[in-house]
Amino acid sequence: EAGVVQSPRYKIIEKKQPVAFWCNPISGHNTLYWYLQNLGQGPELLIRYENEEAVDDSQLPKDRFSAERLKGVDSTLKIQPAELGDSAVYLCASSQSMNTEAFFGQGTRLTVV
Amino acid sequence: AQKITQTQPGMFVQEKEAVTLDCTYDTSDQSYGLFWYKQPSSGEMIFLIYQGSYDEQNATEGRYSLNFQKARKSANLVISASQLGDSAMYFCAMREGRITDKLIFGTGTRLQVFP
Numbered sequence: 644e645a646g647v648v649q650s651p652r653y654k655i656i657e658k659k660q661p662v663a664f665w666c667n668p669i670s671g672h673n674t675l676y677w678y679l680q681n682l683g684q685g686p687e688l689l690i691r692y693e694n695e696e697a698v699d700d701s702q703l704p705k706d707r708f709s710a711e712r713l714k715g716v717d718s719t720l721k722i723q724p725a726e727l728g729d730s731a732v733y734l735c736a737s738s739q740s741m742n743t744e745a746f747f748g749q750g751t752r753l754t755v756v
Numbered sequence: 757a758q759k760i761t762q763t764q765p766g767m768f769v770q771e772k773e774a775v776t777l778d779c780t781y782d783t784s785d786q787s788y789g790l791f792w793y794k795q796p797s798s799g800e801m802i803f804l805i806y807q808g809s810y811d812e813q814n815a816t817e818g819r820y821s822l823n824f825q826k827a828r829k830s831a832n833l834v835i836s837a838s839q840l841g842d843s844a845m846y847f848c849a850m851r852e853g854r855i856t857d858k859l860i861f862g863t864g865t866r867l868q869v870f871p
Contacts (some may be wrong), residue, residue, distance in 0.1 A: 645801075676859075685760075685847050685861025686801070699858060732799060742792065745859060747801035 645669070647748035648715040649735050655754045661723035666749045668716070668737030675712055676719050686734055692718065705736060725755045759783065760848050760862035767867050769838045776823070777833040777865045779848030785809075787854045788832040791859065792822065795845040804846075807831060838869045 648667040656662050668675050669686035673694050678686035689708065691699040703710065707726070712718040720728055732752050736745040768842045769775035781790065792804040807815045808820045815838040820826045835842055845866050849859045 675768065683863070685849070685863055686859075687861070688858045734799075735799065736801070744803045744806055746803060747793075749798060749800040752799070 647735055647737055647746055649733075649748035649751055651751055653750060653752050656725055658727055658755050660724050661721065662753060663719050663721045664733050664735075664753075666718045666720070666748060667736030668718070668735070669746055672737035672739050672746075673715070674738045674740060674745075675718050675737075676716070676736040677710060678732055678736065678747075680732040680750070682731070686701075689720070689733075704721045710727040715731060719728050722753075725753075729753060759792055759860045760850055762848055762865050763861035764865045767865055769835075769867065769869055771840060771871050774834060774836045775838055775867065775868065777835070777846050777848075779827050779831045779833065779862060781831060781848075781850050783829075785852045788850055790817050790822070790824070790853070791849040792820070792831075792833045793847045793849060793861075794842075795847060795864070797844070801847070805833070806820075813837065826829050837869075840871065843867060843869045844866055 650665050674711045675692040677689040678731050680686040690703045690710050695712050709718045732750040734747050734750045736747040738745040759782050788809045790807045794802045804823050805815050805817045805820045805822050807824045819836045821834045845864045847864045848862045851859055
């Protein structure tokens with residue numbers, strides 16, 4: 644069974660440019676998460692989807708970040724415009740339902756210069 | 757206040773020895789779940805083990821076991837018979853309550869296994 648797939652693995656952009664990350668969860672997993680991991684820290688939740696509905700986006704900086712999960716499968720996370728402080732690893736995870744373990748992708752390492 | 761505290765930034769262990777990675781948590785909920793994840797240099801977070809707050813027995817998964825001490829609010833990970841491939845970052849995480857589905861992570865412990 645394929646795991647959570649994220650692309651790209653690495654992205655370098657100049658500040659003020661837009662960037663998008665893509666995630667394909669494990670087949671059949673209704674819950675999808677986007678996490679932000681700063682260097683030397685544990686991941687922090689940005690947004691959680693149940694199917695196509697964003698049920699927890701309280702930590703998402705909505706002035707520059709947006710996310711969508713069309714048809715309740717793949718998801719994209721966008722930053723526009725990117726700032727230097729957005730340099731981090733963006734992790735996508737999925738789980739079969741609430742209260743089951745989450746499986747993570749390999750992440751996208753973003754560097755803003 | 758920190759919800760999840762991992763006080764060991766780094767740990768060293770010799771191959772084939774056992775090692776304990778510490779984790780304490782803070783919650784007022786009666787129902788919660790505790791998780792351990794491994795993050796190798798490739799970046800992926802790999803699920804290792806889960807302990808529910810109502811589970812009476814300590815969780816075990818192969819060489820991993822969770823030493824759950826509810827009164828002390830600790831959930832230490834024990835890795836037996838360490839292998840070189842165990843070298844990685846290890847994160848303790850908690851999910852509170854039955855409604856929220858947010859995992860709260862600690863800052864991690866870097867484990868290095870040497871021959």
